[in-house]
Amino acid sequence: MTKTIRLVSSFALACLLSSSVASIAVAAAPVCAAPIKVLAQPRDGLTLLENYQDEFKALSGTTFQIDYLNENDRRAKSRADASTVGNFNVYYVDEANVALFADSNWIVPLMDYYPAEYDFSDFDPGRQKVATVNGKVWFAPLTGGGDLMVYRTDILAEAGVEPPTTVDELMTAVAKLNNPEKGIYGIALRGARGSGANVWRWMPYFKGFGGEWFVDGKPAFNSEAAVKATQTYLDLFKYSAPGTQTGSWDESTGAFLSGQVALLIESTPLSGMAVDPSYSTVVDKIGFMPPPTPLTGGGYGHGLAIAAKANADDTSKACAGLFIAWATSKEQEQRRLEEKQFGELNRASVMSSELFNDIYGPVLGKALADTGKVTAVNFWQDPRWPDLGDRWGIILEELINGTRTDIKDGLDELEAYANDLLKK
Amino acid sequence: MFKRTSLPYAFLVPTVSILLVLSLVPTIYAVVIALQDRELSQAGYSFIGFQNFIDLFSDRRFLNAVMVSVKWEVVTVLATMCVAISLGVALFEYTSTRLRNFYCLLFLVPVLLPRVSAAFVWKFAFHPLYGIATYPLRVITGMPVELLSNPHTALYVVAFVDVWQWGLLFAVIIVKLLETLPPQPLEAAKLDNAKGWQVHLYVALPMLRAPIISLMFVKMIESLRSFDLIYVMTRGGPGIATETLDMYAFAQGFIESGKVSYASSMAVLMMVATVVVFTLLWKRAQ
Numbered sequence: 234m235t236k237t238i239r240l241v242s243s244f245a246l247a248c249l250l251s252s253s254v255a256s257i258a259v260a261a262a263p264v265c266a267a268p269i270k271v272l273a274q275p276r277d278g279l280t281l282l283e284n285y286q287d288e289f290k291a292l293s294g295t296t297f298q299i300d301y302l303n304e305n306d307r308r309a310k311s312r313a314d315a316s317t318v319g320n321f322n323v324y325y326v327d328e329a330n331v332a333l334f335a336d337s338n339w340i341v342p343l344m345d346y347y348p349a350e351y352d353f354s355d356f357d358p359g360r361q362k363v364a365t366v367n368g369k370v371w372f373a374p375l376t377g378g379g380d381l382m383v384y385r386t387d388i389l390a391e392a393g394v395e396p397p398t399t400v401d402e403l404m405t406a407v408a409k410l411n412n413p414e415k416g417i418y419g420i421a422l423r424g425a426r427g428s429g430a431n432v433w434r435w436m437p438y439f440k441g442f443g444g445e446w447f448v449d450g451k452p453a454f455n456s457e458a459a460v461k462a463t464q465t466y467l468d469l470f471k472y473s474a475p476g477t478q479t480g481s482w483d484e485s486t487g488a489f490l491s492g493q494v495a496l497l498i499e500s501t502p503l504s505g506m507a508v509d510p511s512y513s514t515v516v517d518k519i520g521f522m523p524p525p526t527p528l529t530g531g532g533y534g535h536g537l538a539i540a541a542k543a544n545a546d547d548t549s550k551a552c553a554g555l556f557i558a559w560a561t562s563k564e565q566e567q568r569r570l571e572e573k574q575f576g577e578l579n580r581a582s583v584m585s586s587e588l589f590n591d592i593y594g595p596v597l598g599k600a601l602a603d604t605g606k607v608t609a610v611n612f613w614q615d616p617r618w619p620d621l622g623d624r625w626g627i628i629l630e631e632l633i634n635g636t637r638t639d640i641k642d643g644l645d646e647l648e649a650y651a652n653d654l655l656k657k
Numbered sequence: 658m659f660k661r662t663s664l665p666y667a668f669l670v671p672t673v674s675i676l677l678v679l680s681l682v683p684t685i686y687a688v689v690i691a692l693q694d695r696e697l698s699q700a701g702y703s704f705i706g707f708q709n710f711i712d713l714f715s716d717r718r719f720l721n722a723v724m725v726s727v728k729w730e731v732v733t734v735l736a737t738m739c740v741a742i743s744l745g746v747a748l749f750e751y752t753s754t755r756l757r758n759f760y761c762l763l764f765l766v767p768v769l770l771p772r773v774s775a776a777f778v779w780k781f782a783f784h785p786l787y788g789i790a791t792y793p794l795r796v797i798t799g800m801p802v803e804l805l806s807n808p809h810t811a812l813y814v815v816a817f818v819d820v821w822q823w824g825l826l827f828a829v830i831i832v833k834l835l836e837t838l839p840p841q842p843l844e845a846a847k848l849d850n851a852k853g854w855q856v857h858l859y860v861a862l863p864m865l866r867a868p869i870i871s872l873m874f875v876k877m878i879e880s881l882r883s884f885d886l887i888y889v890m891t892r893g894g895p896g897i898a899t900e901t902l903d904m905y906a907f908a909q910g911f912i913e914s915g916k917v918s919y920a921s922s923m924a925v926l927m928m929v930a931t932v933v934v935f936t937l938l939w940k941r942a943q
Contacts (some may be wrong), residue, residue, distance in 0.1 A: 305892075309911045316697035316915070337698045401815075413800065424806075426894060475785035475801035478895050494788070616698065623913040631896035636808045 264554035265295035270543070271312065272300050273325035274307040274535075276375055278569045282560055293555055304481075308619070315339035319542025322553045326372050327535040328363045329428050333616040335366045340538040342369040346547075346554025349488055351562050355580045359608060363534035366614070372536035373561040374579040378501035379530030379608030380437060380523075381600055387518040388495045396496075396522050400441070403525045404468065411472040419472030421485035421494045426630040428612065428622025430481040433531055435629060436611035437498070438462035441527040446621075452651040455644040462638045463626060463632065466571040470633055478634055490514065498524045500533065501604070504597055506573020521600035523607055530608035532553035537561065594602030617654050624650050686930070691922040697915030709922035719923065721897050722905040727813065729887075729901055731815045733823075733880045738873055746857045747792045747832025761832060771892030772822075776889035780805065784837045785928035805891055808898035815890050815899060819883060827872055833864050874935070882929065902927050 273279055279299055290296050300321075302310055311324045315334065326334055334340045343364075347353055353373065354359075360377040364370050384396055392410055401495040413417035423434040441463075444458035470478070474488035486503050488494045490513045497503075506512040507519045524530055537560060538552040559565070561579070569577040570588055590598065612618055623635055628643040637643060695702040713719045744764075748757050767775065782790040785801035794802040804810045816913055838861060846856045862869070884903045889903065893900035893908070900908075902923060910920030 264791070305912065312697055312915060313911045333698060424895075426892070475803055478803065478806040479891065488786070618706075620914045627897060630894055634806060634808050634895035636896040636898060 256269075264548065264555055265293040268295050268549065269297040269322045269553060269556050270300070270320060271297060271322075271325070271556075272302070272307065272311050272321040273537075273538070274304050275301045276535075276577060277572070277574045278565070279560075280377060281568060281572060281574065282473070283567060284377065284566075288554065289559055293552060295552070297556055303355065305427055308429075315540065319423060319540060322540050322543045322549065323556060324538050324540050325375070325535065326538045327429065328377075328533045328610075329612060329622065330619050331364065331371050331538070332366050332614055334538065335371050336616040339541055340371055341541050341544070341550060343372060343554065343557065344370050344538060346539060346550045348555060348558050351558035355563065355582050355583070356561075357579055359532060359605065360446040360536075360579050363610070364536055372534075372538040372548040373557050374405060374534050374536040376502060376559060376576050377532075377534030377536075377579060378576075378601075379532050379604050380498050380528070381501050381530075381604050382496060382498045382522045383489065383502050383503055383507050383526050384496035384520050384522070385492075385494075385515060385518050386520045389520075392495075396520060397525045398527050400438070400465065400528065403466060404465070407469060407472045407496070409440040414495055418488065418494050419496070420469055420474075421477050421488045421497045421499075422466070422470055422473045423481045423485055424470065424473070424478040424630060424633045425481040425484075426623065426626035428619050428626055429627050430626060431633065432622050432626045433533075433611075434498075435462060435466050437524060437528040437531055438465050440529045440609060440611045450655070452648050452655075454651075455641075455648045459644055460640050463643075466629075467632060467640075471593055479630070498528065501532065501601065501630070502576025504600070505573070505593065508593065508597070509573050511569070511573075521597055523600065523604040526607075528607070530604050531649070532608040532610050560576060621647070621651055621654060687928075688925055689922050690918050691925045693784060693918045695936075696916040697911075697917060702918070705918075706776075709919050711924065712919070713922060713926065718897055718900065718905055719902075722900050722902045722923075725899060726901045726903075729812065729816065729883065729899075730814065730877065730880050733819045733883070734873060734876050736816060736820045737827060737876050738869070740820055741827030741831050741872070742862065742869070744825070744828035745835060746854075746861075748828065748832045749835040749858075750853055754891060757832065761829045764829050767822045769823070769824040770884045773889055775818060775822060776886045779821075780890045783814055806895050808895050811891050811895060812899045815887055816884075818890065819880070823876060823879065827876070830872065831865070831869075834868055838864055850906045874939070874942075877935070877938075 235547060267359075271279075279301075283299065286296055301307075304327075307325060308327075308330055311326070312330070312333075314320050315324065316337070317337065324334065324340060326340065331340075344353065347370075353370070355592070356364075356374055357377065359379070360374040361370065363377060364372045364374060382396070388410060389396060389406075394406045394409055395402075397406045407419035410417065423431045425431055427433075439454070439459055439462040442458040442461050444456055444462060445453045448455055474485070474494050476484045477488065482500070485494075485497060486499060486506065488504070489497050489499075492514045504519075504521055508516050510516050513519075539550055539555040539557065544550040544553050563580055563582060566578055566580050566583040570583055570586070572591070573592060577595065578589070583589060583595060612622060625647050628637070628647060631637040632640060692704055692706060693702045694705045694708075701753055752760065755918070770778075779790070782788045783789055783805050785795075785803045785806070791802045791804065804814045834873045842860050842864070843856055846860045881903075883901070884907070887899055887901060887904060888907075891899045893904045896904075906923040906927075908914075909923070913918040
């Protein structure tokens with residue numbers, strides 16, 4: 234009898250153990266055969282993500298490795314890699330090059346491999362729009378937004394200047410606020426070449442003044458609007474902080490956060506950094522407003538896309554899709570919010586949460602809502618945009634540093650270049 | 658007899674074969690690509706003859722890049738040699754052996770720094786608001802000094818960093834070369850009442866002519882490979898003020914347009930020009 238009981242209990246235990254193992258195996262359901270290689274640009278959210286390697290390994294059965302390069306280098310390397318060897322499973326793409334990557338078949342449509350339970354529809358609709366080219370979604374957002382005018386309440390109050398609501402008021406205010414003797418500069422702009430650098434900050438003036446890149450398939454940017462936008466940008470540059478003439482986001486926001494700039498119009502992540510003591514020396518002296526009219530906010534979005542070449546089979550693509558879904562999930566965004574990584578938030582559920590309101594308050598929330606109304610896609614949504622935008626970036630940088638002075642001549646040169654591009 | 662004649666071939670054939678494969682294959686490939694219209698974003702391509710080369714000569718950025726490259730080469734090579742010879746002679750003439758060895762060790766440090774690290778360090782040092790290198794000028798003028806954003810000074814600032822790395826290394830080499838010279842000719846010159854600088858200018862340095870020319874050629878080749886330094890410090894800017902040929906080729910191939918054939922045509926032209934110029938200079942130096 235004892236023997237029988239032992240036999241039965243052993244059998245039951247064996248069944249229990251085997252079913253447990255089976256259920257663990259089902260739960261883990263490793264879909265990945267090899268570690269995932271990601272080519273990205275530095276983001277606090279991705280650095281935070283690296284602390285959770287074990288979580289992803291338990292989920293997928295593999296690990297991931299992220300290589301970081303700054304924006305311009307990341308764009309150059311990802312283009313070279315995607316068109317040749319295909320070493321990376323996941324590319325960090327952005328609004329400027331997603332059309333090129335999609336059109337060249339260097340990335341695959343994301344939704345074919347994006348697990349439904351991660352709820353893509355929760356992403357901010359504006360960012361979903363930027364990630365969509367030719368009716369297909371190509372990346373899951375890591376960051377994005379529009380523009381905000383961020384200003385120093387103390388400096389404006391001391392100078393008796395109201396926050397400008399129009400470009401004319403902006404010009405007057407910046408000139409009045411500029412006081413280099415006291416180490417305060419009126420504004421901080423981007424001078425460094427690049428479709429995502431100086432051209433990005435110039436485009437709100439161009440579009441705001443009524444400029445268009447192409448009309449009926451023909452270049453239309455060589456216009457009064459472009460001349461006026463460029464002249465305005467150059468006039469404002471007289472009051473821009475030192476180092477910004479050949480600088481970009483880092484230099485202009487760095488000058489502001491270190492307390493040397495009265496106001497600037499920049500991408501929305503700056504607003505979160507400006508009220509975070511770990512970034513900013515001026516946390517208690519900050520005000521937010523939408524950009525002065527008629528400026529359009531520069532709508533943008535960066536995110537992760539599935540590489541075509543490195544993921545030759547469906548299993549690899551599914552693995553990359555799982556990584557992207559996990560890396561941009563609600564849980565990860567919640568962790569980023571807890572770490573006050575404002576610029577890394579993209580999901581409606583997170584940005585409307587009580588914790589978000591507790592951390593950033595209603596003023597920033599209202600400014601974000603207001604600026605959403607003027608946020609627009611300012612660039613030419615075409616695979617050839619990086620080429621055209623970068624060419625204008627060079628000419629604009631020459632105009633900013635004075636090695637060329639004729640704006641119309643610069644636009645003529647760009648038009649000739651655009652016509653060559655269209656012929657191909 | 659057979660053994661005596663075949664041994665050199667036994668050593669030469671494998672090494673020369675490897676060299677040929679490693680150098681000729683990419684060179685031929687570059688020439689072939691330069692005759693096509695390949696772009697990274699397009700799978701198809703065709704042969705277009707010398708069209709890329711013809712286009713280059715109406716491209717203002719290419720012509721500017723040629724001028725910048727020539728200026729960079731002349732400035733960095735001459736400045737490096739001047740600094741190296743001046744410092745080398747000064748160390749040899751005015752320091753004790755112990756102190757000289759200490760300076761030699763110190764002068765080796767800059768070149769041991771990775772090029773990119775050195776570029777970042779100096780880029781920050783020349784920052785108009787926070788830079789330590791611009792601090793004295795800020796104190797004197799009371800205004801920030803934008804040396805890297807100024808098209809008239811940017812190239813020279815980057816050249817300064819290049820000379821800081823290589824001029825000091827070459828100074829150490831010059832000192833060591835001076836130490837190897839026989840003392841008799843120098844002493845004879847001193848007995849003839851030659852001044853210190855005359856001893857070096859008319860006796861010591863002419864005796865070191867061959868190694869100094871070799872050093873100059875090494876620097877000329879090194880200066881052609883300064884892409885990383887310029888890229889980190891200015892990215893070719895402001896505007897195109899520091900855009901050298903290799904940088905423009907890289908921009909066309911990978912950063913801006915993805916025109917690998919156009920970029921390749923620049924590389925081929927650069928290779929041909931370098932070979933011709935270096936051969937002429939080498940023959941003249943001999």
